[in-house]
Amino acid sequence: MPADRRAGLLPGVDRAALAVALADRLRRRGVPVGFTATEDFVRGLEVSPPDSVSDLYWTARITFVRRHTELEAFDAVFAAVFGGVVTALDPNARRRRVPEPGGDDAFAPVPAPSAEVEGGGGLPWVTLPPVTAEAETAFTAQAVPERLPSDVEGLADVPFEQLDERAAEVLGEWLRAAVAAWPTRRSRRTATGPRGRRVSVRATAERSRRTGWEPFHLVRERPVDKPRRVVMLCDVSQSMQAQAAAYLHMMRALALVAGAEVFAFATSLTRLTPALTHRSAAVAVEQATEKVADRFGGTRIAANVHALLASHHGAKLRGAIVIIGSDGWDSDDPESLAAGMARLRRRAHRVIWMNPRASAPGFEPTVAGMAAALPYCDRLLPADTFRSLRQVIDEVSRIR
Template identity: 70%
Template sequence: MSRSQPPSPALLPGVDRAAFAVALAVRLRRHGVPVGLTGIEDFVRAMAVSPPVSRAELYWAARISLVRQRCDIEVFDAVFSAVFDSGGLALDPHARRTPQVNPHGGDDDAFASVSTSSTDEQPGGGLPWVTLPQVVAEAGESESELAVPERLPSELDGLADVSFEELDAGEMDLLSRWLAAAVVDWPTRRSRRHRVDTRGHRIAARCTLERSRRTGWEPIELIRVRAIDKPRPVVMLCDVSQSMQAQAPAYFHLMRALALVARAEVFAFATTLTRLTSVLTHKSAEVAIEQATDKVTDRFGGTRIASNVQALLSSHHGGRTRGAIVIVGSDGWDSDPPEDLAAAMARLRRRAHRVIWMNPRAGAPGFEPQVAAMAAALPYCDKLLPADTFRSLQRVITEISHAR
């Protein structure tokens, strides 16, 4: 019984196939061979499906994938030879249909060298086929261009953890777009409307009887329906008093994201309540924030949280709080009596589906709600979340999306 032969070792073990294919394509482009992205992708897939075990297999995989015109074959052969002759990978002389002729004389199976640019003669100008690129730890001491770059955090990701006081208007606008992109998965609630669905648990008697007319009033097929889900409403109140001066612009960006994506009702309050839904839905973030700032006439003054919560519940907009997710952004400093705020929050809690309080002071180590108003409102809140950076505002959006 014959024993099966062990598989031949791969030609280029431990090589980043994508980096190898791109480096070879760049070398070919320098010598006039038009190599496209499709060819590079085909070459990478070819090496992944059938890893080359000889130089001949590598040659044909690269030639079939990267060369599209017959006139480019001679240039490809010369580049391939110039690259791999120095690596010691022998090529079967019978692997090519037409042997290469050395213009400088000598062995017919030798390969002609290619005149390369000055960049190829520099250290690290070859292909990453012998060893992997150098690691990041040694990249600072090496002159190789093939070193793996250090993955530093992006500018956007770094700004997400910066406090609001240190951000300018441009950075605020950049982060607001990042915040709006985070509002993708929104909670829903069951509505009173129904639609036909074979997986429904309820039988639509009227539709079933209507269809049974075709069969002499025999209900051959039962029509099932289920309730239609609709987005859960969202209402946000933002404190714009003197103690919230640094956080108010960032909270406006959060309210704009909620108003645009989730069609939320948003309000600002200090001593009076101001509805900002119409102005914050402007297509320009800069214009929307400017109009919202101008519309709030009592900003950076005193705070009356209890009075404004009662005003919202008593207005015709208070109906939007029924079954809604209500977000209150404030540090809890209130000039109204704590018992008034407790009564207003209790009334709000009976209407709303969930109540989330954002406090910019809650992110400080060892924070405790010792302010009288904050302590009075906390029992009626489902969550108390820090909101001192844009990353913490994204956590607020995540918490809302999980409110099923």
């Protein structure tokens, strides 16, 4: 049998509607009632159906009231809602009168003045100082809360050029949280553990010293996984001016979480890893912007790829995931870019190219630089919004 039919005081009453209406009145009187308290009140009515207004009062009070200062407002609202219907709900209230407290009974319950009805029978709860204003009795329709997107969801699809610095910082932290699931690779280091498949000879021999050099306990070891290295190159030329700041936030997220090596290039190559690892996102972007002296100028992708391969940072490309963010416009010869990308592909584990133009309808990589580099790329992904940058990170996270 349903719980509302078992209830003696509230037969056929929708418990959820009652809880929501009462919670709304309490909020309008200044009592902070949350969704958890409302749910607890509904469950309390279901577990222990009230047989009297007193039971209903205490069920509501222990679920809705959290502070002693909220009792006055709660008593006023409860009395205004249920004070006039005691007789109709509880016929025995006409015949039962709360005994008057004696002079020596300091802890006797005092009936609330606003809850007294015909025949006497008030509700036995202790009332704080008298209420100066009555609770609102007019019932207003309950408004369903409108579901609004969060700051990140509302800005993730906005083009880069329409975002301010604060929005870019928020979305940058969003990217930083996404890098937590970065792919790993097996290293040459080992660690002892019960799940290891190989026997650690050194650890087993060390433990056998306790048993007269008899190896009674075999210590096992397993290889240790570490995050796969990532190297990112960002184009900061004139054609990439709108995307440069957003790409800096992505490089900062990779440098902080995945230990990436990040570079910016236009006509020359600039390493930005020390600048972008600053704790403050605004300071990191400012330092990186000041360090790149040739930003918003020409583009020499091929020359910068060869410069990275020839530098002492070129060894970090071995087995790494290389991410290049550029639209493919290059003033160097396409043959030179193809040769550099071929060498880069032989060293790297994966090569991913982010192109902000790739999301345009009917896009085709017909630019000479993009067409020369595409055969040596594992994936070509769009990167015109922060959501697309998040998809790039998700794509890399699935690499095993």
